[in-house]
Amino acid sequence: MxxxxxxxxxxxxxxxxxxTAAFLLMVAFLVxxxxxxxxxxxxxxxxxALFACAFNLLLGYVGLLSFGHAxxxxxxxYVSAHAAKVWGLTPELAILAGAxxxxxxxxxxxxxxxxxxxxxxxxxxxxxxxxxYFFAIQAPFTHxxxxxxxxxxxxxxxxxxxxxxMAMYAVVVVIFLACFMLIYRIIYSPFGEVLKAIRExxxxxxxxxxxTDRYKLVAFVLSATLAGVAGGTKAIVFQLASLTDVYWxxxxxxxxxxxxxxxxxxxxxxxxAFVIIAMQNYLAAFGQWVMVIQGSIFVACVMLFRRGIVxxxxxxxxxxx
Numbered sequence: 001m002x003x004x005x006x007x008x009x010x011x012x013x014x015x016x017x018x019x020t021a022a023f024l025l026m027v028a029f030l031v032x033x034x035x036x037x038x039x040x041x042x043x044x045x046x047x048x049a050l051f052a053c054a055f056n057l058l059l060g061y062v063g064l065l066s067f068g069h070a071x072x073x074x075x076x077x078y079v080s081a082h083a084a085k086v087w088g089l090t091p092e093l094a095i096l097a098g099a100x101x102x103x104x105x106x107x108x109x110x111x112x113x114x115x116x117x118x119x120x121x122x123x124x125x126x127x128x129x130x131x132x133y134f135f136a137i138q139a140p141f142t143h144x145x146x147x148x149x150x151x152x153x154x155x156x157x158x159x160x161x162x163x164x165x166m167a168m169y170a171v172v173v174v175i176f177l178a179c180f181m182l183i184y185r186i187i188y189s190p191f192g193e194v195l196k197a198i199r200e201x202x203x204x205x206x207x208x209x210x211x212t213d214r215y216k217l218v219a220f221v222l223s224a225t226l227a228g229v230a231g232g233t234k235a236i237v238f239q240l241a242s243l244t245d246v247y248w249x250x251x252x253x254x255x256x257x258x259x260x261x262x263x264x265x266x267x268x269x270x271x272x273a274f275v276i277i278a279m280q281n282y283l284a285a286f287g288q289w290v291m292v293i294q295g296s297i298f299v300a301c302v303m304l305f306r307r308g309i310v311x312x313x314x315x316x317x318x319x320x321x
Contacts, residue, residue, distance in 0.1 A: 018317075019184075022267055030173050039169045040237075045277045046176045047234040052257040052269030053183050054226035059255075060264035061187055062219045063199035064114075065122045067251050068129030069227055071109065072102035074246025075132060076228030081148040081241035082141055091154045091162055091171075095232035102228020103221060105132075110220035114213055126248065133246045147242030151235060168237060175233055179226055184266055186222065195219055260301050262308025271310050 033042055051073055058064050076098030084094040113124045136142045143149075153162035162168045186192050197205045198212050205212050235241045244250065253276065261272025279297065283290045305312045 018314075019266060026267070026270070027177070030177075034166065034169055039165045041277070041281060043169055043172045043237045044234070045274050046172050047230050047237060048254070048257065048277055049270040049273040050176050050179050050233070051227050051230040052254050052261065052273045053180060054223050054230060055254045056258045056263065056265075056269040057183055057186065057226070058219060058223040059258060060269075061192065061199060062195045062216060064216065064220065065255075066113075066125040066220075066223075067122045067248070067255070068109065068125035068127075069223075069254055070246050070248065070250035071125075071129040071132050072105055072224040072227040073231035073234075073250060073254075074136070074241075074243075075105060076102040076231035077235040077241040077245045078136065078142055078148065080232035081151040081235040081239075084154060084236060085148060085151050086141075089154075090158055091156055091236050094154075094236060095175075095229060098232030098235070099225055099228040102231065103225045106221040106224025106228075107217075110217045110224070114216045114220060126251070129246070129251060130248060133243070133248070136243060136246050142241075142243075145243060147240055148235075149240055151239040151241065153236055153239065162236070172233060172237060175229065179229055180270070183226065187266065191215070191218075256298070258308075260298070260305075260308060262311035262314075265308065265310045265314065268308045268310035272308065275309070 030042075030046075051069075055066070055069050058066055058069075078098075079101040080094045080098030083089040083097040084091060087094075089097065109125065109128045112128070113121050116124055137144055141148075153168060155161050156167075156171060160167055162171060194205065194210055194215055197208075197210070198215060202212055231245060234245070257272035257276050258269045259272070260275055261270065262268025279294055283293055286293060301309070307315055
């Protein structure tokens with residue numbers, strides 16, 4: 001018994017060291033990167049990395065596949081853009097307004113969706129997202145296909161001008177790291193352990209007395225809220241909210257980012273977001289061949305990295321990331 005406990009403690013210590021080292025490496029990269037990589041590209045990566053991490057909280061740790069996460073990302077983007085441009089809110093309040101909208105939508109959609117499992121859950125989330133997509137086309141304040149343009153970045157807390165790209169980058173980095181650490185804390189909390197138990201064997205979790213529907217709903221709402229933070233931040237960074245943000249393809253894109261990076265890993269979604277956004281950005285010069293090249297790369301990832309990029313690296317090094 002003592003030997004088993006000591007082995008568990010040693011395993012936990014090794015995991016903590018490897019994840020701390022990976023986190024410090026990521027922070028160092030974010031500090032150095034603007035000197036060699038275009039800051040606007042990095043900000044786009046960070047927004048989508050947060051979106052993917054939020055999605056991974058639901059799929060990777062609860063086992064719920066949502067095909068409608070663009071609903072929270074996109075509508076938070078719209079509300080944040082509208083709040084900043086029309087209501088004149090400061091950027092932090094505009095982002096909070098978008099996150100609050102995503103929370104409300106998450107409660108409504110989650111309450112309906114968690115009544116089903118598997119493909120039925122996925123289809124309900126997709127149907128709800130598409131309903132809101134068509135509403136976005138018709139709603140006056142979204143401006144249809146034109147979207148909400150020329151969104152002012154404003155002044156953070158009314159003091160710091162975000163017109164400066166480096167100031168905006170610093171804010172995005174802080175938001176990403178704060179949300180990333182929150183997700184990490186959720187994953188390794190007692191609440192997170194229950195989520196993993198539900199993912200592995202929900203009937204057993206129910207037999208142990210856990211009200212699994214409540215846990216799944218809370219996880220769903222947390223995931224939606226964090227996706228909303230990503231969407232609101234993206235609207236302020238790019239000064240634009242458009243139909244692309246709420247379209248079903250955006251939901252598919254975040255699934256792809258999570259799978260490429262490593263499903264159920266802490267750092268995988270961030271790496272997957274970097275890979276996908278880099279491909280979209282740097283392969284654009286190939287025109288119509290972009291889809292063929294992307295498809296070939298995805299097939300290679302599926303064949304060579306079945307656990308995702310980070311999952312395979314962690315398995316190779318026998319560590320947990």
